Amino acid sequence: MKYFPLLILLAAGAALAAGTARPVDIRLYSLHKLSAIALETEGAVYAEGRLLKGTARVSVKGPGVALDGDLKAGPFKTLRLSAPGGVWMSGPGLPRRRYIGELAFSADKKKLKIVNSVPLEIYIGGVVTGEASDLSQPEAYKAQAVAARTYIIKRFKAHAGEGYNLCDSTHCQLYTGTGNMSKKALAAAEATRGEFLLYKGEPAATFYHSICGGRTEDMTSVWPYESKPYLVSVKDGPPGRPYCAIAPRFQWKTKIYFTGLTRLARSSGWILPDEQALGLRVTRWGPSGRAAELELRTQRRPVKFSATSFYHDVGRRAGWQAVRSTFFRVLAGKDYVLLDGVGNGHGVGMCQWGAEGMARKGFKYREILKHYYPGTETGHD
Numbered sequence: 146m147k148y149f150p151l152l153i154l155l156a157a158g159a160a161l162a163a164g165t166a167r168p169v170d171i172r173l174y175s176l177h178k179l180s181a182i183a184l185e186t187e188g189a190v191y192a193e194g195r196l197l198k199g200t201a202r203v204s205v206k207g208p209g210v211a212l213d214g215d216l217k218a219g220p221f222k223t224l225r226l227s228a229p230g231g232v233w234m235s236g237p238g239l240p241r242r243r244y245i246g247e248l249a250f251s252a253d254k255k256k257l258k259i260v261n262s263v264p265l266e267i268y269i270g271g272v273v274t275g276e277a278s279d280l281s282q283p284e285a286y287k288a289q290a291v292a293a294r295t296y297i298i299k300r301f302k303a304h305a306g307e308g309y310n311l312c313d314s315t316h317c318q319l320y321t322g323t324g325n326m327s328k329k330a331l332a333a334a335e336a337t338r339g340e341f342l343l344y345k346g347e348p349a350a351t352f353y354h355s356i357c358g359g360r361t362e363d364m365t366s367v368w369p370y371e372s373k374p375y376l377v378s379v380k381d382g383p384p385g386r387p388y389c390a391i392a393p394r395f396q397w398k399t400k401i402y403f404t405g406l407t408r409l410a411r412s413s414g415w416i417l418p419d420e421q422a423l424g425l426r427v428t429r430w431g432p433s434g435r436a437a438e439l440e441l442r443t444q445r446r447p448v449k450f451s452a453t454s455f456y457h458d459v460g461r462r463a464g465w466q467a468v469r470s471t472f473f474r475v476l477a478g479k480d481y482v483l484l485d486g487v488g489n490g491h492g493v494g495m496c497q498w499g500a501e502g503m504a505r506k507g508f509k510y511r512e513i514l515k516h517y518y519p520g521t522e523t524g525h526d
């Protein structure tokens with residue numbers, strides 16, 4: 146991952162502020178329960194209009210929040226900080242992160258609530274930094290920036306009534322500030338500023354995943370949502386040479402012993418506590434070639450369940466690297482099964498490594514987006 150020199154980032158921030166930058170309100174540290182946080186200034190930081198220097202601390206005090214340090218003040222109902230030059234935040238058990246823009250600290254049920262108002266394109270730069278860190282092509286980054294921006298605009302109402310647009314966890318999109326912002330990601334956000342992926346004039350549902358394995362999946366085969374004409378299975382490149390074949394670990398193999406399979410099947414409720422898994426096979430394939438339905442054999446009976454729930458349950462219990470997709474076949478062993486698969490992720494929408502592969506072949510980001518979301522067009526809102 147590349148790190149962005151501070152001065153260039155500041156210049157980019159200033160350019161955005163001068164342009165049509167619209168701010169987006171992000172709740173920070175949304176998965177943590179905080180009562181205080183430490184601040185370290187970087188460049189000019191103002192607290193309630195007064196210059197803040199060095200370090201300070203914001204903590205919950207009664208129904209409000211107080212500022213400790215040189216500028217001891219408060220409690221305030223809402224403490225407003227302006228950090229055009231960046232401020233680092235840290236605390237026990239908290240990742241240390243850098244944020245820029247406006248910050249509002251308040252108390253919510255005796256816990257600290259921090260909302261960061263940041264220009265949309267800087268936020269998109271942060272999201273793309275996390276999403277595209279393995280990729281290298283600028284056009285792939287741009288495709289990712291448009292997809293992320295469109296995805297996010299559709300989520301703006303997810304926290305309606307809570308006083309902010311988005312949270313900083315994967316519930317919305319992971320945003321960890323500007324401390325490790327990649328230059329390519331921010332440049333891609335800038336280059337595609339205000340651009341969305343539209344279907345019949347409306348923002349599209351821009352799902353994406355890491356590696357499709359040669360063919361993307363129709364959304365309705367994965368989730369019980371209403372079908373979308375642009376979330377259909379597309380072939381990812383010429384026969385036998387998918388665009389995403391350049392991905393490290395395009396192919397994978399995972400051995401699952403019957404003992405492990407038994408534990409999984411019991412905890413998922415597919416079999417009873419006295420049943421043992423003695424085999425696994427694919428009984429139905431989806432239109433893209435992914436496994437759709439699996440059958441597990443015990444000493445008493447066969448049990449069927451969807452490949453998607455198998456993928457999710459293994460992921461939740463053993464990590465997402467064990468079974469990386471539902472694009473696999475099952476080979477039988479003596480006391481185990483071998484899953485021989487390709488791809489990584491659910492397979493719906495844009496294939497991120499395919500976007501990288503297309504960009505290496507000279508495709509531009511709009512062509513990449515049209516390939517993965519057929520019938521859509523980019524446009525401004």
Ligand SMILES: [Zn+2]
Nearest residue numbers: 311312316317
């Ligand atoms: Zn959220």
Ligand SMILES: [Zn+2]
Nearest residue numbers: 357389496499
């Ligand atoms: Zn692909």
